[in-house]
Amino acid sequence: MTTSVEQKRGNVKCQNSKKPDWVSVTLGVFVCQGCSLIHRSIESLRQVKSVLQDTFEDKEIEVSHRRSTGRFVFLAEGCFLEQWIRAKYERQEFIHIEKQEPYSAEGFLWKRGRDNGQFLSRKFILSEREGALKYFNKQDAKEPKAIMRIQTLNATFQPAKIGNPCGLQITYLRDNSTRNIFVYHEDSKEMVDWFTAIRAARFHYQKVAFPGANDEDLVPRLTRNFMKEGYMEKTGPRHTEGFKKRWFTMDDRRLMYFKDPLDAYARGEVFIGSKENSYTVVSGLPPSIQGYHWKYGITIETPDRKFLFACETEAEQKDWIAAFQRVVNRPMMPQEYAVEAHFKHKP
Template sequence: MSGAEQQKQEKQQKMRALLQELLQRAGNGTCADCGAADPEWASLTLGVFVCQACSTFHKANPNISRVKSVYLDPWQASEVEFMASAGNDAAKAKYEQKIPAFYYRPTHTDCQVLREQWFRARYERDEFVYIEKQEPYSTGYREGFLWKRGRDNGQFLSRKFILSEREGSLKYFNKHDAREPKAVMRIETLNATFRPAKIGSPNGLQVTYLRDNSTRNIFVYHEDGKEMVDWFNAIRAARFHYLQVAFPGASDADLVPKLTRNFVKEGYMEKTGPKQTEGFKKRWFTMDDRRLMYFKDPLDAYARGEVFIGSKENNYTVLSGLPPSTQGNRWPFGITIVTPDRKFLFACETEAEQKDWIAAFQRVINRPMLPQEYAVEAHFKHKP
């Protein structure tokens, strides 16, 4: 190795050592964009350290950000000095000055559209520096057209939607000039969760609401990712203001987790009926908080049935396996849920799925019931 090459190598070792020191600084040990641990990339234009997944958004937008690998790319002294003068905490102070409490901050487990629009909202559109840029989701009223899946034919058709915080509802209309809405969804029971793979669109959103205390689903998307994320945050804003009125003493930290929720778990299992004499049937199951719903098809509007999952203090338990006398299940890995009134029997295709479902049920059962959940439980017990 020549003397010049050795000098160059020593310089890069020194640069890497300095970068390692910077990663130890407060705020730099997690991704500036999604919070994932141990970021391995850095933006030379924004001065932030980001994870591998978030670096893809930076790489795709060189007009906003130029990135280098902390460990693999060569670094100039001036670049390292810039990173030392900036860092994740400084970027947060600059780009996140006025984030509304209801605005959803994606994590590394969230879908692509949420993470990409978070990147654009902060670094490209300056949405959290200028409050007027938040109007699409913060005014309490939003209307527009979304592609909605038809309940019977499965086709996605353009439908007009109106979200009104004042009226406490999200409505959609089957005809563009219709006066009466096809459905009125109360903000009180509204939930929105991105389900791109299930819906078949990268911007697919599943909206659920309660009607007569039973869950209803609608599936929507928009070609424009910003449009769909704006709808999602508008729903969260409406829910936030509803909950502020409903729980006047609650803090933002108490209310924000209640705005929208992802499902605890979804997937196929087999089930049998209450007398356990009929055969097992394959169904799509969705665990939404304490409601275990089952559908013939994942994109059905209505559940075929729902099971309330209470807490261990109220005599709910989950067991691995099925009672010895059980017959009719094709899938070998059984689950028994014991409630105060009866047993529910399910079967999974693989042992891994059985373990995942049992862990999901256990998390819910280990959580004490809230006062309002007793009323939900009572309704399930008195269902005809």
């Protein structure tokens, strides 16, 4: 019986482990040992078994089979972990998000300064009626420092990048370019509540924007994790400049590069279309490329030019190529053609 459950384990993962060794029998989800202890501390989730040591009944394997589709992946880590599990399974804030009323929120978060890198307390207001998340540089300020439209708002947990266990990265589009804001709160529940509020506001926006869509189709659009992040080297459009080390973020079809992972704005963005539209990704660099650079190259060909990148290790090269291929192999949506056109007209 254990072998059957072991075979299902590869379909899902706990955020704290790529190969979790425990199963929540109640939920049919795979978790790491740390998560299993938290599950056991919650009365309604106490039934947890080891994949390697325990035996499973047929009905338990069936629950695991039905639910091991990747839907139940923990996004929390560090101090988020217990609050996330309780929010998701005790209070059911994410499973039943469609039942929530229009959501607004107000409070103070520590925000990283764009120029000096210092975290300062800032007032944030999320207003679904206004369709925006705003923050103010001063408590008594009448005008917000920034207005982030719910239409393009995204939030993802980034404790390692931000250097705080309760760190959240918020992104939005400003003049069709991505703007990053990095925030945290000492109280993990407060940070989870903000994340939930953003998702709820996004859900109600999607319900209005796509009135005929099913809730199951809308929920994956509420917030998203980046497909891939990490360092690569790049050269300029003429391919004669030296390769420079940059931090890259793959956010759906937007490949952005930064001098520092915590930069507010990207140094540049590249649109990655589909193979039907003449976008291709190949391993290696053209033979004509000379000079010092990391050994493992990647070439992205677009209808207009070639983009050349280099990775430090072969493993990183393979991971980046896999991420690019997932995007290139996916047909473009109608609204993505407008984004592609914008990138083509950028100076």
